[in-house]
Amino acid sequence: MPVSAHQLLIGDVFTNAARAVPHRTAAVLGDRSLTFGEIDTGADTVARTLRGLGIGPGERVVCWAGTTLDAVPLFAALARLGALYAPVPGTLGVDEAAELAAAVRPALVVTADRTPAETARLGAAIGAPVRDLTAVVAADAEAYGAAAARGDAEAHGAVAARDTEPHTSTGLLETDPHCLFFSSGSTGRPKGIVLSHRVSFLRSHPGSQLEPRGAAVCSFPLFHMAAWTISLQQWQARDTVVYLDHADGQAIRAAVQTHRATRLYCVPAVWQRVLDGDHAALATLRFADTGTSAVTAGFLDAIRAAAPRAHLRVCYGSTETGNVAALDGDGLRDHPHSIGVPGTSTEIRTSADGELQVRGPLLFDRYFDDPAATAAAFDDGWYRTGDLAEIDAAGRITLTGRLGELIRTGGETVLPQEVEARLADHPAVADAAVVGLPDPAWGEVVCAVVVPRDPGRPPSLQDLRRHLDGRLAAHKHPRLLRVVDELPRTPATGQVRRRLIAQRIAAAPPCRGVSSW
Known part of the structure; x- marks a missing residue:
């Protein structure tokens, strides 16, 4: 029995979906889309290319790009190889990107929509090879086609033989690191937040009984943890995620309407842009989620009016914790200042100074190469959120401020x-x-x-x-x-x-x- 048969591995998410619904659309960006079958075979293609570049288990690959569909087979390929996917925001300049990339000592950097001068500067700054993402995604497929066109039996046979490699992530453990996301830097220098396969899998698992889900419009860029969590939630449920070049209100409304999307999660500032337009485009929404910053009753009422069929939820969490708590239904009216009760398998408590602390299987593994910061983030196994909170008798959490911001x-x-x-x-x-x-x-x-x-x-x-x-x-x-x-x-x-x-x-x-x- 392969190891992956009883391990929670991200690479297997794509294998299982491709086996069940190979022709179903998995990801969309503009006029381009990928089916689950295309992601599955594309991931194998990219994995072969990456092996040829020396990428194996434990290696770190930085992706300096905006939102592009080419990131999806790369993400899946690295998961199968046991290498870490480390996205760097495509909005950063060369010097800023180099500073983040250098911190994780990557074996490879892939970029999209960058000039040769920019990639040369980046490579020189971090001392790692730099490759164009589109070329990496296409490289092995082109080699296969070229060999077939030449009739080169030996070369064609060598490439074809690699197609017999298993599509599962055999040999990996669910506790192995899977991806690394940089913190936003709102409280200091960004840290590399490492998530294991198990954590990413559990944060996005829909349950053992799959139900019709519908498309989700992703308002986050693909260098953000939330974008990949939303994507994995859709892919584990074998449904579609719709990405956007720019998350402005008009683009989000158009995507919801075009794809008859049922799910939309936006931070309050983005929701405000969505609400400033034709609400008829939101008629298909069944779930309207928000979070990350304080919201008012009037703001929530505006979402209800714009998407009357949607179940409204206010979520609380972070890259380090995953989803901690949510408030919905009558709770939004009865307890408007609360963030709700803890989610499944999540434990909470407050420290002596009132800090909200969290424990459970969704927590991140560590800060990359920073044991001091990792140790400081925990109090006897409880993650220190930095948020001040009160917990009532029903277990509802109300945030009262930030530790250190008092x-x-x-x-x-x-x-x-x-x-x-x-x-x-x-x-x-x-x-x-x-x-x-x-x-x-x-x-x-x-x-x-x-x-x-x-x-x-x-x-x-x-x-x-x-x-x-x-x-x-x-x-x-x-x-x-x-x-x-x-x-x-x-x-x-x-x-x-x-x-x-x-x-x-x-x-x-x-x-x-x-x-x-």
Whole structure:
């Protein structure tokens, strides 16, 4: 019996789907699509090419690209080989990409839509071979066709003989590392988050009884963990995932309508773009998911109105944890500030200082080549989320802030998120963030950073403080105000980068009033 027969391996997801539904569409991007059979055979083709380049179990392959279908057979091939797939955002420049890639010491880098000069610079910076992704995907197929055209029996036979290699991932263990995703860097230098085959498999498994699922539109780029989790959820259920070149509102609505999609997960900032258009395009949605940042009752009502047939869910999790909890149904109205109860096999607790901690089979394995950071991330086997939380008697979780983001002013504690939620109600405020700034008298003072709805008529500090009168204690009112064009957020999840905001303010001239950077 092959090892893969009782191991949870990502390579076998493609083998099983291709055996059951080889002609069913698995992935779509624009006018191009791949069936499960095409991914299965394409993965074998790419695996042979990669073996020829010296890639084997445990090796790391960086993919510096945007969203492209060629990444799918590469992803599947590396899973079968036991090598790690490490995507680097295609939005990064050469120097930024090189810094991330070098950190994982790759055996190979594949790129898409890059100039020869860019690939040469990248290769020189990290000391690893660089290949074009499209060429890697096509290389072995071209060699096979060329040999057949020449009638070269010996060469053709050698290539054909490799087709007899098993399509399963025999010899690998489910605990072997499968992929490496870089953290968003919202709290410091990005870290390489390593996931095993078992973790990726369990995060995406649909259950033993498959049911009609329908297509899912993926609003995340293919260098983001969420994109591959959504994809694997679809592929384990033997259904279709639809990718986008650009996740703007019009493109998402068009994709839902064209493919009669039943599932859509967007972060709140992206959902806002989707809602700003023809809601008739969303009529086929059965599941509408959001998460990663705070949402308001009005925002959720807008999604309900736009997609009335959809089951609305607010999810909470991270690359390190997978999905931790979700809130849906009546809970969204009855407990609007909660993130719900823990998911299957997930345990939660709060530490003495109120930090939410998580334990279970969905947790990441480690930070790559960083045992100190890995050790610091755990408390006796419990992952430290960095989020402050309260857990009620029913097990519902309510987030109250971020550990390390608490503002301590004059001996009092201020949660930035609490102040932000109140400022968001001000009619002149389009977006708001709150940070603590050093102050010799108070220790820290509360600073509001706002994006005005009308740039020509921004709110004053006095306006905001009057708005908060009677709604928040006086020590929570901002003493400083900065007016900006936009707030810096993490690229994929849209989370406010409070540390960066504080750094920008510190670098600007001191001001006790309105300012901008």
